[in-house]
Amino acid sequence: MFEPGRIIVTGGAGFIGSNFVRWVVENTDTHVTVLDKLTYAGNLENIAGLPEERVTFALGDVCDEGLLEKLVPEVDAVVHFAAESHNDNSIADSQPFLRTNVGGTYQLLETCRRHGRRLHHVSTDEVYGDLALDDPTRFTEETPYRPSSPYSSTKAASDMLVRAWVRTYGVCATISNCSNNYGPYQHVEKFIPRQITNLIDGARPKLYGDGLNVRDWIHTEDHSSAVWAILTGGRPGETYLVGADGERSNISVLREILKAFGMAEEVFDWVRDRPGHDRRYAIDPTKLRTELGWVPRHTNFAEGLAATIQWYRDNEAWWRPVKKATEAKYAEQGR
Ligand code: NAD
Ligand code: TDX
Numbered sequence: 001m002f003e004p005g006r007i008i009v010t011g012g013a014g015f016i017g018s019n020f021v022r023w024v025v026e027n028t029d030t031h032v033t034v035l036d037k038l039t040y041a042g043n044l045e046n047i048a049g050l051p052e053e054r055v056t057f058a059l060g061d062v063c064d065e066g067l068l069e070k071l072v073p074e075v076d077a078v079v080h081f082a083a084e085s086h087n088d089n090s091i092a093d094s095q096p097f098l099r100t101n102v103g104g105t106y107q108l109l110e111t112c113r114r115h116g117r118r119l120h121h122v123s124t125d126e127v128y129g130d131l132a133l134d135d136p137t138r139f140t141e142e143t144p145y146r147p148s149s150p151y152s153s154t155k156a157a158s159d160m161l162v163r164a165w166v167r168t169y170g171v172c173a174t175i176s177n178c179s180n181n182y183g184p185y186q187h188v189e190k191f192i193p194r195q196i197t198n199l200i201d202g203a204r205p206k207l208y209g210d211g212l213n214v215r216d217w218i219h220t221e222d223h224s225s226a227v228w229a230i231l232t233g234g235r236p237g238e239t240y241l242v243g244a245d246g247e248r249s250n251i252s253v254l255r256e257i258l259k260a261f262g263m264a265e266e267v268f269d270w271v272r273d274r275p276g277h278d279r280r281y282a283i284d285p286t287k288l289r290t291e292l293g294w295v296p297r298h299t300n301f302a303e304g305l306a307a308t309i310q311w312y313r314d315n316e317a318w319w320r321p322v323k324k325a326t327e328a329k330y331a332e333q334g335r
Pocket of ligand 2: 190
């Protein structure tokens with residue numbers, strides 16, 4: 001068992017990173033240094049109120065070699081969430097995705113190599129491309145990489161760098177590839193928060209294409225416990241898939257949200273499909289469950305969704321400042 005006293009969490013002011021930081025503070029004694037550039041997706045509010053003796057904030061870029069040289073030697077491990085994370089943005093402008101997702105992971109690997117520090121690299125199931133709706137199989141750790149979007153191709157590239165640095169330089173690293181997260185603090189550009197906040201605003205939800213695309217939903221708190229299990233108990237050099245058997249079509253998720261708002265199920269707009277839109281993602285989490293004994297806690301999607309809707313109702317001050325600009329960007333894309 002690896003028991004880190006101090007870790008860096010890159011991207012710890014973003015959606016999943018901040019939920020992970022909160023999980024670490026609540027469930028362990030480990031000290032966290034959040035390293036975050038505070039892009040449009042980062043928000044210090046996400047980690048506000050956490051005890052100062054447990055969490056330190058460092059404003060900076062994962063591509064900044066000099067900064068990593070200062071921070072990394074002071075900790076036992078780095079948990080790497082920082083990324084450009086939104087597919088639609090990657091289609092509009094892929095450059096920041098190449099820079100942060102590929103270049104940032106490279107700098108971290110090099111720094112961890114020089115100082116013999118452990119790295120956990122957080123990645124996505126999107127590196128495996130998509131499955132047909134009627135395909136009985138799910139992604140496993142053996143599925144070949146077949147990314148479709150600029151975003152997923154940069155995440156695939158970053159995974160490949162990690163694997164190469166493990167094999168060639170013996171860097172002590174693990175990788176997790178997780179399915180779609182939902183929960184509090186998710187940016188309103190993403191599917192579930194966008195529809196919830198549209199409805200709060202009296203605007204119509206927007207569904208891409210035919211709405212039959214399937215995503216495999218996991219509550220972000222279950223992703224946090226999985227990352228901790230892999231960081232502390234995973235075998236160096238190994239990849240673990242993270243998922244909670246949460247496959248649902250977009251239209252069925254949207255109908256659940258509409259129902260929660262007491263709206264009729266056809267009150268939404270069909271909008272232009274995303275170019276290259278992946279059809280279906282599905283994770284087989286057997287390795288994580290059997291090897292590390294991980295089990296998800298949020299297995300009732302309806303309950304998790306209801307709590308998430310309530311969170312957006314209660315925290316309008318958190319999302320309101322970015323809602324208008326997010327919708328303006330979508331309007332430009334015809335979505
Ligand atoms: P997010 O966009 O909400 O947050 C990203 C964070 O990284 C922000 O705080 C941002 O400021 C920071 N960041 C961006 N570029 C940076 C840079 N160059 N240097 C330092 N910080 C930088 O993303 P998220 O949805 O929380 O995703 C976090 C990680 O999890 C990503 O690596 C993503 O690929 C992965 N992931 C996400 C999902 C999902 O459903 N959202 C699923 C599987 C994997
Ligand atoms: O308004 C919308 N309407 C709609 O139908 C939006 C924003 C999305 N969609 C569809 C597209 C997808 O099929 O909903 C699905 C989910 O979309 P996103 O929230 O953009 O997520 P996705 O593209 O599936 O990627 C997410 O999961 C994997 C994260 O953003 C990635 O960071 C992660 O790697």
